[in-house]
Amino acid sequence: MAFTISALIFFASRLSPIDPINAMVPPDMASDSANLEQLREELGLNDHIILQYLTWLKNIATGEFGYSLQSGQKISEILALRMPATLELVLSALVLSTILALTLGLFAGAKKGGIADKLSRILGVVGIAIPDFFIGLVLLNLFAFRVEWLPTGNRVAPGQVTFWDRFPNLILPVATLTIAMLAVLIRYTRNSVLDTLNRDFVKTARSKGVPEWRVLYSHVFRNSLGPVMVLLAFRLPLLVGGSILVETVFQWPGIGTTIIAAVTASDYPVIMVVSMIIAMVILVASFLVDIIKSILDPRVRLGGGN
Amino acid sequence: MSRSTNKDLILDLKSVNVKFKVEDGTLHILRDVSLSIPRGSFLCVVGESGCGKSVTAQAIVQLLPDNGEISSGDILFSQGDQVVELNKLEKFGKQMRDIRGAKIGMIFQDTLSSLNPAHKVGRQVAESLLQHFPISKDEARTRVVELFRKLGIPDPERRYEAYPHEFSGGMRQRVMIAIATICEPDLVIADEPTTALDVTIQAQIMTLLKDLQKSAGKTFILITHNMALVSEVADHVAVMYLGRVVEYGTVEQVLRDPRHPYTKALMASVPNLDADKNVDLQTVDGQTPSPAEVTVGCEFAGRCPYVIAACTEKTIQMTQVSPGHDVRCIRLDSNGKLPVLIGGASNE
Numbered sequence: 001m002a003f004t005i006s007a008l009i010f011f012a013s014r015l016s017p018i019d020p021i022n023a024m025v026p027p028d029m030a031s032d033s034a035n036l037e038q039l040r041e042e043l044g045l046n047d048h049i050i051l052q053y054l055t056w057l058k059n060i061a062t063g064e065f066g067y068s069l070q071s072g073q074k075i076s077e078i079l080a081l082r083m084p085a086t087l088e089l090v091l092s093a094l095v096l097s098t099i100l101a102l103t104l105g106l107f108a109g110a111k112k113g114g115i116a117d118k119l120s121r122i123l124g125v126v127g128i129a130i131p132d133f134f135i136g137l138v139l140l141n142l143f144a145f146r147v148e149w150l151p152t153g154n155r156v157a158p159g160q161v162t163f164w165d166r167f168p169n170l171i172l173p174v175a176t177l178t179i180a181m182l183a184v185l186i187r188y189t190r191n192s193v194l195d196t197l198n199r200d201f202v203k204t205a206r207s208k209g210v211p212e213w214r215v216l217y218s219h220v221f222r223n224s225l226g227p228v229m230v231l232l233a234f235r236l237p238l239l240v241g242g243s244i245l246v247e248t249v250f251q252w253p254g255i256g257t258t259i260i261a262a263v264t265a266s267d268y269p270v271i272m273v274v275s276m277i278i279a280m281v282i283l284v285a286s287f288l289v290d291i292i293k294s295i296l297d298p299r300v301r302l303g304g305g306n
Numbered sequence: 307m308s309r310s311t312n313k314d315l316i317l318d319l320k321s322v323n324v325k326f327k328v329e330d331g332t333l334h335i336l337r338d339v340s341l342s343i344p345r346g347s348f349l350c351v352v353g354e355s356g357c358g359k360s361v362t363a364q365a366i367v368q369l370l371p372d373n374g375e376i377s378s379g380d381i382l383f384s385q386g387d388q389v390v391e392l393n394k395l396e397k398f399g400k401q402m403r404d405i406r407g408a409k410i411g412m413i414f415q416d417t418l419s420s421l422n423p424a425h426k427v428g429r430q431v432a433e434s435l436l437q438h439f440p441i442s443k444d445e446a447r448t449r450v451v452e453l454f455r456k457l458g459i460p461d462p463e464r465r466y467e468a469y470p471h472e473f474s475g476g477m478r479q480r481v482m483i484a485i486a487t488i489c490e491p492d493l494v495i496a497d498e499p500t501t502a503l504d505v506t507i508q509a510q511i512m513t514l515l516k517d518l519q520k521s522a523g524k525t526f527i528l529i530t531h532n533m534a535l536v537s538e539v540a541d542h543v544a545v546m547y548l549g550r551v552v553e554y555g556t557v558e559q560v561l562r563d564p565r566h567p568y569t570k571a572l573m574a575s576v577p578n579l580d581a582d583k584n585v586d587l588q589t590v591d592g593q594t595p596s597p598a599e600v601t602v603g604c605e606f607a608g609r610c611p612y613v614i615a616a617c618t619e620k621t622i623q624m625t626q627v628s629p630g631h632d633v634r635c636i637r638l639d640s641n642g643k644l645p646v647l648i649g650g651a652s653n654e
C-alpha cells in the first residue's frame with residue numbers, strides 16, 4: 001500500500017510539465033546551459049527514472065528527505081519546524097469534533113426533533129454547504145476584526161511560550177476545522193444511533209427495566225460507534241486537506257502553508273515528501289480505526305473469545 | 307391506582323386499542339382486545355401472522371415501537387394486593403421500569419438478534435438482577451451461573467464470559483429465557499421463543515418454560531404458531547384475528563370445542579393434535595385483510611362460510627357461550643352453537 005502510494009506520488013510529480021530545475025534557478029542563470037546541466041547531474045535528474053524513484057524511496061525510508069529546491073533548506077528541518085503546528089491544529093480539531101459529534105449525535109438520535117437534533121441539523125447544513133475557508137473567513141471577520149476577542153491567527157507571537165499562551169491563537173483555526181468536520185460526523189452519528197435504537201437488543205435492554213440513560217450509554221452508543229469510526233477514517237484526508245486551506249486563511253505556519261508555498265514554486269522534493277507524509281498519516285489512521293473497531297466489536301476481535 | 311378487580315387475575319386487558327402512525331395515516335392494529343389472565347395460568351395466544359400478537363405483548367409492557375400508542379383501554383396488573391394500571395404509567399418512568407424485568411419478564415420475537423453483540427452474555431443477564439436487587443456483582447454472577455446451569459447451558463462459568471456470536475441459536479434462546487426469568491417475575495411473556503429453532507431444541511425449551519411455570523407458580527403468556535404445543539402446555543387459549551380476540555377459553559373449550567368459525571377452520575386444518583409434535587398453525591382459505599382497510603362489522607366476514615348480511619352491519623360483541631368461554635360471532639344460537647351449513651362443506 002505504502003509502495004503504491006509512493007510510486008503514484010513520485011511518477012505523478014514527474015508528469016508535471018515544469019522542469020523542476022527551472023523553478024530554482026534565477027532567469028539570468030537559465031541561459032547558462034552548461035551550468036544547468038551540471039546542476040541536473042548533481043541533483044540526479046539525469047538518471048533513469050526508475051533509479052531516481054528507488055533512490056528517492058531509499059532516502060525517504062532512511063529519513064533523508066533531501067533539500068528544498070526553493071530555499072535550499074533541509075526538508076527534515078522544515079518538517080521539524082512546521083509539523084508540530086499542523087499536528088496541534090489537526091489533532092485538536094479531530095479530538096474536539098469527535099467528542100462534540102459523538103455527544104451531539106447521541107442526543108440528537110436519542111431525541112429526534114429535540115434541541116440537539118435541531119442544533120445538529122443547523123451545523124450539518126452550515127458545515128456541508130459552506131466551504132471550510134469561508135467559515136474561517138467569517139469567523140475571522142466576526143471574532144478577530146469586529147469584536148477583537150481573538151487573534152487573527154499566527155501560531156506564536158514573541159513571548160508566547162507555553163501552550164496556554166498560544167491557546168487563543170488556536171481557537172479560530174480549530175473552530176473552523178471542527179465545524180467542517182462536525183457537519184457530516186454529527187449526522188452520521190445521529191443516524192447510526194437511530195439505527196441502533198431500532199435493533200432488537202435495545203428492546204431487550206428496556207425490558208429489563210434499565211433506565212433510558214443506561215440503555216443509551218451502555219447499549220446504544222457503543223454499538224453505534226463502529227460505523228462512525230469508519231467514517232472518521234474516510235474523513236481524515238478531508239481534515240488534512242481542510243487544514244491546508246485553514247492554515248492559509250489563518251497564516252498558520254504548518255505543513256499546509258508549506259505545501260502551498262512548495263506547489264506555487266514547483267518545489268517538488270518538498271511536495272513529494274509532504275504528500276508521502278500525509279498519505280502515511282492516513283494509512284496509520286485507518287489502521288488505528290481497525291484497532292478501535294476490534295475493541296468495540298467482539299466479533300472482529302483478533303482471536304476473540306475462544 | 308387501586309381498583310376493584312378480581313384478585314385472582316394477574317393481568318386484565320380491558321378493551322385495549324393500539325394505533326400506529328404511518329406515512330399515509332393511522333393503522334388501528336389492536337381493536338378492543340380484552341384478556342383476563344388468572345394468576346398461575348399458562349395462556350397461549352394464537353392467530354395468523356400480522357393479527358397483532360406481538361403488538362399485544364409489547365403493549366402490555368409499554369414497549370411498542372415509537373410510532374405506536376395505546377389509544378384507549380386499560381391494562382391492569384396485580385402486584386400483591388395492588389392493582390396497577392400499566393397503561394397510565396410513564397413509559398420509561400421508574401414505576402414502569404420497576405415492573406419490567408422484575409415483575410414481568412419478556413422474551414421478544416426474533417431472539418437471535420435480541421442480545422447485545424458487544425456485551426458478554428453473563429453480564430446481559432446480570433444487568434437485570436443488578437437493576438432490581440441490591441446485590442453485589444459477584445452475587446449476581448453466582449445466580450446467573452446457577453440459572454445457566456438450570457437452563458442446560460453447558461460449562462456455565464466459562465459461558466458467562468462468552469459473547470452472543472459464540473452461542474448457537476438454542477443457547478441464545480436460553481440466555482433470553484435467563485434474562486426474562488432471572489428476577490423471578492410473576493408473569494413471563496414469551497413471543498414465539500422457539501420458531502427459529504429445530505424441533506428437538508424447541509421441545510427442550512418448552513419443557514423448560516413449563517417446568518418454570520409449574521414449579522414456581524408463575525404465569526406465562528406464550529405466543530405461538532404451533533398448535534400441538536398449545537394443546538401440550540396451555541391451560542388457556544386466546545385466538546386472535548386481525549387485531550381482535552375472537553375466541554377465548556380454556557384449552558378444552560377452545561381446542562376441543564371451538565365455536566368461532568375462524569377457530570373451527572384453524573382446528574380443521576390441524577389433523578391430529580396429539581400425533582404430530584410439530585404442527586404449525588395452517589393457513590385458512592382466503593386472504594388476510596389488511597389492517598389498513600376500514601371494515602365494518604366482523605373482520606372475518608370476507609372468509610367466513612357462515613357470513614350473513616348482519617355480520618357486516620356493526621361491530622360484533624363478545625358473547626359468553628359457557629362460563630369462561632367467550633366467542634365473537636353473531637351466528638351462535640342460544641346454546642352457543644353455529645348453525646349447520648346447508649350444502650357447503652361444514653367444518654364439523
Ligand SMILES: Nc1ncnc2c1ncn2[C@@H]1O[C@H](COP(=O)(O)OP(=O)(O)OP(=O)(O)O)[C@@H](O)[C@H]1O
Pocket residue numbers: 326327328333335353354355356357358359360361362371372373374415597
Ligand atoms: N411499528 C409499526 N408500524 C406500523 N405497523 C406495525 C408496526 N408494528 C407492527 N405493525 C403492524 O401490526 C400488525 C400486527 O403485527 P404483529 O407483529 O403484532 O403481528 P403478529 O401477530 O405478531 O404476527 P407474527 O405471527 O408474524 O409475529 C401487522 O399488520 C403489522 O404490520
Ligand code: SF4
Pocket residue numbers: 566567568604605606607608610611612613614617622634635636637
Ligand atoms: S360474525 Fe358472521 S362473519 Fe363473523 S365469524 Fe360470525 S358468522 Fe362469520
Ligand SMILES: [Mg+2]
Pocket residue numbers: 359360361415497
Ligand atoms: Mg409476532
